[in-house]
Amino acid sequence: MHGLINRAVQSFVCATYGRSCWLSVTQTAGLGFTDFEAMLIYDRDVSLRVLDTLCAKLGRSRDEILEDLGTFLVSHPNTEALRRLLRFGGVSYVEFLHSLDDLADRARLAVSDLDLPRLELREKSPTDFLLLCEPGLPGYACVLVGLLRAMADDYGALVVLSYEGRRETDELIAISLIESAFSRGRRFDLGARAR
Amino acid sequence: MMTEDLTGILERFCPMYVLLDDGGRILNVGPTLQKLRPRHAMPGQGFLDLFELLRPRSVTTIPALMGATDAKLRLRFRDEPQTSLKGAIARLPQGRGAVVNLSFGISILDAVRDYALTSADFSATDLAIELLYLVEAKSAAMEASRSLNLRLQGARIAAEEQAFTDMLTGLKNRRAMDQVLSQLISMQMPFALMHLDLDFFKSVNDRFGHAAGDHVLQQAARIMGEETRGTDFVARIGGDEFVLIFRGLEDKIQLNKLARRLIERLQEPVPYGGQTCRISASIGTALTSQFPRPAAAEILNAADLALYAAKRAGRGEHRFFSRCDEGDGCVAEIGRFG
Known part of the structure; x- marks a missing residue:
């Protein structure tokens, strides 16, 4: 699994539960090192072992933790660069949702060996959407639920999100837009480079 | 085609267009271009009073500009900030003047910052937003690579300090x-x-x-x-x-x-x-x-x-x-x- 993904998990754990929690997770999981390198590729088993160890340690389900990870990625100052990259997707939340079709390509454009599963947005009505998430990265849909929720906040949109489970091979996320300009949201200046 | 029809199309597709009369006076400009100089309405000004033409060097007068339909224009504002622009000119039939379409080119990174531009300031087909995305994405990726390189270099120096072998000859040190x-x-x-x-x-x-x-x-x-x-x-x-x-x-x-x-x-x-x-x-x-x-x-x-x-x-x-x-x-x- 790409180092960026492992690194995201590490940042999340350190920022949310503290560095000591992370160190104990790496030890219990038998990693043999304490820090993931963002630009190296790791064995998938290693990443999954870390996640399982974390779940056991915190006594929380994997889905819950991954959803929190998704929220963290957009809302924490440490990952401001990622929030900005996502905001390039569109000027409104709905435009952003449509840009998710290109997310895998956008990611690859930035980091050529970062393979994310493809996403497809189905528009059931102007306010009801279904996001189809292709397989390939276990737990990706759960991360997306957290991420989409935090992005709604970022755009100032009011939405209801739910993970609808699996249909055939794809995982489904239902998105209902209650109000697109519910709050002012957070600013996004094209020219203000992160950090 | 009437001039009104033309400006309608230009506003939609070329938010940085300039419509000139045959004498080089600005008749109309796109909203994004006007946004760069919000205090002074551009219509009515002379094109060459507002912009300094850098290339082609031979073009210094309006008649020469009107003839430069094959050239890539490089120009910049005469006043500060002297944002540089690229452009192309096309004549309108029957002596009705010309259209100059402008774009930021490589100065886009500074321009979005200097003028607080948003995605609404670019036409839907403009690649500007994708370019800005790429610059940020690549900078972030480069930063991650650089920090990895620094750590690897540090580890290498530490390893060399502990080494017992001379790297060049393979003998002991x-x-x-x-x-x-x-x-x-x-x-x-x-x-x-x-x-x-x-x-x-x-x-x-x-x-x-x-x-x-x-x-x-x-x-x-x-x-x-x-x-x-x-x-x-x-x-x-x-x-x-x-x-x-x-x-x-x-x-x-x-x-x-x-x-x-x-x-x-x-x-x-x-x-x-x-x-x-x-x-x-x-x-x-x-x-x-x-x-x-x-x-x-x-x-x-x-x-x-x-x-x-x-x-x-x-x-x-x-x-x-x-x-x-x-x-x-x-x-x-x-x-x-x-």
Whole structure:
């Protein structure tokens, strides 16, 4: 699994539960090192072992933790660069949702060996959407639920999100837009480079 | 087509267009272009009063501009901030003037910051937003790579500091020598230590370059490896300085033969890149049996003095350490003892 993904998990754990929690997770999981390198590729088993160890340690389900990870990625100052990259997707939340079709390509454009599963947005009505998430990265849909929720906040949109489970091979996320300009949201200046 | 129809299309597709009359006066501009100078309405101004044309250099007048329909225009604002722009001009039929379409080109990064532009300021087909995305994405990725490189470099330096091998020749290094010496001495194992210095090495470096010098060092290291036993120890301890340690060997005749053989082989010409490099070697040897209580520094110093004596005797010589080497008064006698 790409180092960026492992690194995201590490940042999340350190920022949310503290560095000591992370160190104990790496030890219990038998990693043999304490820090993931963002630009190296790791064995998938290693990443999954870390996640399982974390779940056991915190006594929380994997889905819950991954959803929190998704929220963290957009809302924490440490990952401001990622929030900005996502905001390039569109000027409104709905435009952003449509840009998710290109997310895998956008990611690859930035980091050529970062393979994310493809996403497809189905528009059931102007306010009801279904996001189809292709397989390939276990737990990706759960991360997306957290991420989409935090992005709604970022755009100032009011939405209801739910993970609808699996249909055939794809995982489904239902998105209902209650109000697109519910709050002012957070600013996004094209020219203000992160950090 | 009526001018109103035309401006409707231009507003939608080219938010940085300029509509000119035949005299070069601005009739209308796109909303994004006007946003760059919010205090002064652009319509009514002269095009060349507002912009300075940088290329093509031959274009300095309105008639020349009107004729430059094949050219890529480079221009910039006359007032601050002098954002540079690129553009192209197309004439309208029946002397109704011309349209200039402008774009930021590479100045876009500064422009979005200086003018607080948003995605609404670019046409739907403009790649500006994708470009900005790419710049940020690549900078973030580059930052991650850079920090990895820095850490790897740090780890490499740390590893090199702990290494016992000379990277260039594959021989042991000074660190390893220090360790072996202290081991042998603490075990009270008798040994002979040769300090070998390559002669004329500097001139090889100067005449043929460092690559040739490196090659000569590698060849010299190979020869030293071939002329010694597996239990002997060979280290490169400086640029062209080597130390050879022979465990349990204190026979001066045998050591002298070994040293002569080393010198002889090191004098063999080394071909490199069509050139022939010639070096020689001087060797000084000290034995533990020459000291009542041998210490590493003492033996090294003794071998060094013997090497000095060998060098004084001319290049390509071998000398054993003699007690006389230590006192100034004896130095002159080296030749006799040699």
